[in-house]
Amino acid sequence: xxxxxxxxxxxxxxxxIMAQKAISEGEFPVEVMVDTVTSRENVRRTAERLGCKVSIxxxxxxxxxxxxx
Amino acid sequence: xxxxxxxxxxxxxxxxxxxxxxxxxxxxxxxxGNPANMGICVACFERDxxxxxxxxxxGVVQYIRPEIVGFVLGSMxxxxxxxxxxxxxxSAPIVRFVLGAFAMIGALVFLGCxxxxxxxxxxxxxxxVVGIIGLVVGIWIGVQFLRSGYNLGRSxxxxxxxxxxxxxxxxxxxxxxxxxxxxxxxxxxFFSESGPGSQYAPLAVSLIIGLAIGFLAQRTxxxxxxAVRDVILMRDFHLLSGLAALIVFAFLTxxxxxxxxxxxxxxPVAHTSxxxxxxxxxxxxxxxxxxxxxxxxxxxxxxxxDGDSAIFVLxxxxxxxxxxxxxxxxxxxxxxxxxxxxGGPSEFGMIAVILGxxxxxxxxxxMRQKA
Numbered sequence: 173x174x175x176x177x178x179x180x181x182x183x184x185x186x187x188x189i190m191a192q193k194a195i196s197e198g199e200f201p202v203e204v205m206v207d208t209v210t211s212r213e214n215v216r217r218t219a220e221r222l223g224c225k226v227s228i229x230x231x232x233x234x235x236x237x238x239x240x241x
Numbered sequence: 242x243x244x245x246x247x248x249x250x251x252x253x254x255x256x257x258x259x260x261x262x263x264x265x266x267x268x269x270x271x272x273x274g275n276p277a278n279m280g281i282c283v284a285c286f287e288r289d290x291x292x293x294x295x296x297x298x299x300g301v302v303q304y305i306r307p308e309i310v311g312f313v314l315g316s317m318x319x320x321x322x323x324x325x326x327x328x329x330x331x332s333a334p335i336v337r338f339v340l341g342a343f344a345m346i347g348a349l350v351f352l353g354c355x356x357x358x359x360x361x362x363x364x365x366x367x368x369x370v371v372g373i374i375g376l377v378v379g380i381w382i383g384v385q386f387l388r389s390g391y392n393l394g395r396s397x398x399x400x401x402x403x404x405x406x407x408x409x410x411x412x413x414x415x416x417x418x419x420x421x422x423x424x425x426x427x428x429x430x431f432f433s434e435s436g437p438g439s440q441y442a443p444l445a446v447s448l449i450i451g452l453a454i455g456f457l458a459q460r461t462x463x464x465x466x467x468a469v470r471d472v473i474l475m476r477d478f479h480l481l482s483g484l485a486a487l488i489v490f491a492f493l494t495x496x497x498x499x500x501x502x503x504x505x506x507x508x509p510v511a512h513t514s515x516x517x518x519x520x521x522x523x524x525x526x527x528x529x530x531x532x533x534x535x536x537x538x539x540x541x542x543x544x545x546x547d548g549d550s551a552i553f554v555l556x557x558x559x560x561x562x563x564x565x566x567x568x569x570x571x572x573x574x575x576x577x578x579x580x581x582x583x584g585g586p587s588e589f590g591m592i593a594v595i596l597g598x599x600x601x602x603x604x605x606x607x608m609r610q611k612a
Contacts, residue, residue, distance in 0.1 A: 181396050185471070185533075189387065218475065218477065
């Protein structure tokens with residue numbers, strides 16, 4: 173089952189902390205919703221550093237990152 | 242093309258390049274007139290702005306610093322160009338104001354923000370090391386709160402005009418600087434005739450460098466507090482490599498300009514009161530961490546439409562007024578009859594730092610979301 177993390181409206185490092193926590197729980201895919209490019213890049217960088225794959229989709233000015241192992 | 246640029250600026254090379262550029266610009270501004278070891282100090286420069294507006298009457302630190310104006314407007318240009326300008330607000334603004342005010346008081350007890358700590362170190366001022374230790378401890382405490390669920394809540398998307406308020410205020414400041422109106426006899430706008438406030442690079446140069454840094458820092462998310470926080474929080478050295486580049490390149494530029502002078506006592510606009518250098522920066526570091534950005538980063542965020550960061554900036558400017566009106570800011574070391582007279586804060590300054598730490602701890606403890 174997809175795990176969803178809603179980090180919209182939160183400023184960094186909150187989205188990264190939330191994404192990291194979800195990744196560490198080891199159930200994939202993890203879906204992270206953010207609404208700034210900064211958060212998108214920070215979460216992407218962190219997930220990739222943890223050895224995950226990230227695909228990003230955009231809807232208006234919100235982003236959804238799907239993180240898989 | 243834009244996406245590729247965004248990727249580059251988000252890369253390790255991008256942040257190092259921008260750190261290096263800021264590192265070169267700082268000492269260059271000193272060469273052109275800015276105060277010694279104060280190429281760019283966000284806290285000091287906001288304090289000078291507070292003075293110019295008459296929010297404090299310390300005659301030696303009053304000037305409208307175009308670098309600050311440039312930081313906000315440069316970031317705004319970048320944000321618009323890359324479609325990242327997004328007006329948002331409403332994440333505990335009053336808390337951000339208080340954090341801004343105490344961050345400024347802490348910084349003025351040390352006599353500089355993290356930017357200046359870097360530039361002081363790069364100029365050979367070893368008291369900066371003491372301040373940086375305090376800064377790291379303050380950020381470490383802040384990280385413990387972040388780990389235990391501290392956050393100031395979500396911001397809301399809001400009217401675009403909200404995001405324009407701080408940038409427009411900055412335009413207003415620039416106009417005051419250019420036209421230098423006198424509002425009443427002996428009244429503002431004040432400009433220092435001696436001391437650090439009277440030392441400045443040409444307006445156009447300061448403004449252009451400020452705009453350039455604002456632009457680049459918005460793209461790379463350069464943040465001196467984040468640099469340390471990310472290492473402590475998640476062993477991420479990305480932002481730290483930018484800060485390290487700043488210090489290394491500022492050091493090299495100082496060597497080229499003959500501005501490097503190694504020493505501990507009586508360094509330019511600095512003091513040797515060990516414990517207060519530590520505690521002042523500890524307070525500042527903790528407040529920046531709880532607010533999510535160093536004073537520079539708050540200006541860049543405000544430029545891209547973040548109303549909460551704008552409140553933090555106004556809190557800092559107000560804090561500067563309080564710091565000088567109530568004699569909280571530290572005095573620099575001075576040389577009297579060839580003997581070094583140790584500077585440092587007054588008893589009021591010491592009490593304010595302790596009070597600030599207590600308030601920040603209270604904010605950290607009481608504003609945690611249980612998972």
